[in-house]
Amino acid sequence: MKTVTVTELRYKFRVVGALLRDGNEVVLTKRGKPIARIASVLNPTVQKFMKPDFMAQLKEILGDRIFSAKEIAEMRTT
Numbered sequence: 001m002k003t004v005t006v007t008e009l010r011y012k013f014r015v016v017g018a019l020l021r022d023g024n025e026v027v028l029t030k031r032g033k034p035i036a037r038i039a040s041v042l043n044p045t046v047q048k049f050m051k052p053d054f055m056a057q058l059k060e061i062l063g064d065r066i067f068s069a070k071e072i073a074e075m076r077t078t
Helices: 006-011 013-021 054-062 069-077
Strands: 002-005 026-030 033-038
Touching: 002 006, 002 013, 006 013, 006 026, 013 026
Parallel strands: 002 026
Antiparallel strands: 026 033
């Protein structure tokens, strides 16, 4: 885990951003004392909370089938 000061975060954000994009956690310190822990959203432990791909699920269920207006009306009545 990398330690970064508030000043480094302010003036060298590109470096800190690169660390986060690589999946690292960063501890933010002020006057030598830790004040925050910054974790990447791209971290695999966080990715499990992403929204499911509904279009892929729909395609898996229905396939490439396109229903006509008549077929949809019949499905709604049953």
